[in-house]
Amino acid sequence: MSKGQQSSGKCRGTRDMLPADMARFRHIEDIFRERCTKWGYEEVRTPTLEYMHLFTSTGTLTPAMLGKVYSFLDWDGWSGERVVLRPDCTIPVARVCVETAQAKPSPLKLFYVTNVFAFEETGLESREKWQCGAELVGASGPVADAELVKLASETLRLLGLQRVDLKLSHIGVLRALVETLSVDEEQKHQMLDRILEGNIKPLLEAASESAATEKFASLLMELKSESKGFLENVRAMCGPHMGAVQSQLDDFIKFIELLEALYCTYQVDMSSARGFEYYTGPTFQFASGGTLLGSGGRYDALIPLMGGEKVTASGFALYVEPLSNCLKNGAGTIPPWKGVSITTEPNPASVKAAFEVASTLREAGFIADIQFSDETSEKWNWRLSVGTSKFTLIDQQGKANTATSVPEVLKLLESKWNG
Numbered sequence: 001m002s003k004g005q006q007s008s009g010k011c012r013g014t015r016d017m018l019p020a021d022m023a024r025f026r027h028i029e030d031i032f033r034e035r036c037t038k039w040g041y042e043e044v045r046t047p048t049l050e051y052m053h054l055f056t057s058t059g060t061l062t063p064a065m066l067g068k069v070y071s072f073l074d075w076d077g078w079s080g081e082r083v084v085l086r087p088d089c090t091i092p093v094a095r096v097c098v099e100t101a102q103a104k105p106s107p108l109k110l111f112y113v114t115n116v117f118a119f120e121e122t123g124l125e126s127r128e129k130w131q132c133g134a135e136l137v138g139a140s141g142p143v144a145d146a147e148l149v150k151l152a153s154e155t156l157r158l159l160g161l162q163r164v165d166l167k168l169s170h171i172g173v174l175r176a177l178v179e180t181l182s183v184d185e186e187q188k189h190q191m192l193d194r195i196l197e198g199n200i201k202p203l204l205e206a207a208s209e210s211a212a213t214e215k216f217a218s219l220l221m222e223l224k225s226e227s228k229g230f231l232e233n234v235r236a237m238c239g240p241h242m243g244a245v246q247s248q249l250d251d252f253i254k255f256i257e258l259l260e261a262l263y264c265t266y267q268v269d270m271s272s273a274r275g276f277e278y279y280t281g282p283t284f285q286f287a288s289g290g291t292l293l294g295s296g297g298r299y300d301a302l303i304p305l306m307g308g309e310k311v312t313a314s315g316f317a318l319y320v321e322p323l324s325n326c327l328k329n330g331a332g333t334i335p336p337w338k339g340v341s342i343t344t345e346p347n348p349a350s351v352k353a354a355f356e357v358a359s360t361l362r363e364a365g366f367i368a369d370i371q372f373s374d375e376t377s378e379k380w381n382w383r384l385s386v387g388t389s390k391f392t393l394i395d396q397q398g399k400a401n402t403a404t405s406v407p408e409v410l411k412l413l414e415s416k417w418n419g
Helices: 019-038 090-100 142-158 171-179 185-196 201-207 211-222 229-236 243-261 320-326 348-363 406-418
Strands: 049-051 071-073 082-085 108-117 128-137 165-170 282-288 291-298 313-319 339-344 367-370 382-386 391-394 400-403
Touching: 019 108, 019 128, 019 142, 019 320, 049 090, 090 108, 090 128, 090 313, 128 142, 128 320, 142 243, 142 282, 142 291, 142 313, 165 171, 165 243, 171 185, 171 201, 171 211, 171 243, 171 282, 185 201, 201 211, 211 229, 229 243, 243 282, 282 313, 291 320, 313 320, 339 348, 348 367, 348 382, 348 406, 382 406, 391 406, 400 406
Parallel strands: 339 367, 339 382
Antiparallel strands: 049 082, 071 082, 108 128, 128 313, 165 282, 282 291, 291 313, 382 391, 391 400
């Protein structure tokens, strides 16, 4: 493409949602919204644009995540400040809580369906990603965390996903472990960033200065377990300088005990902690066949860091695109037997009759798809030919039934639908 020539295609790293894609999207959204509403959560929506300092002043995003943020100066705005296309949903919801003081006096249960943006150099992956998320603000302890795990799990089950793996970690344990190491504060901060980006090597290297700490860190970070007994054994290995680590492990064990009581199967994988610096406690991931479907965790320090009151919080997000790819073919689409393809003669009386019967069918729960030529759609199981004084209903096998009124048409359809 020559200099100055405009591209004719869509932007790199973006995707169009075609009707089948939108059907799956709405299917996910509808189930998630219905579940959240029944669990007592209320919907919110935050702006696509947020001030950049919201994501930098509190140290809430890792350097790798900040490097992918879409930011620009708001030249025409009131402030001329740098703004971003939101790279995260939890931080804007926390901002809402700070600005409106909605987290007091009782726990606030919120959910959202929205998009986030992150730069991706190759353009092969989508730079706009949709999420379904829930935030539980003002509730502390393992019961609140367990509720979020169960809400997310129930949503995934209702979407028809047969095999979903739940991985558990605890940022509080990792933070406490990092604090025991003989490195300066900047190195500790960088080490935690590397852990959240999936790199545990710096932690294990720093822990190697003490044989006992190295053994503890290696066992904690490299082994996986499907029992809280693993954590109880690790806790017994804590040295006298690891009181904070022991306390955080106790918190993690209590959380897992609740999940076991709620019949959740899981895997403890401390190296699975990913994403955000604002996490302070238990974190969890949902995956299927190696595909990450969602994640969440506790972030008790976020709202205070943003200037709010000392309010505890936790939340999760489910990722719409990978979820959509896991759904069965046809998920969210309207069944063919619910639809009627309607043709009519192009005279006022017949057109009037066609619109009247279509309105009646729609009110009765059918899809009424009026055609604009003699060629009828193959999308629906029923074809209805409308004349000035006669209706002809034809099924997929070509069998025809006639009626002389709209109520007769509806009666015919309902008898076939239910029969």
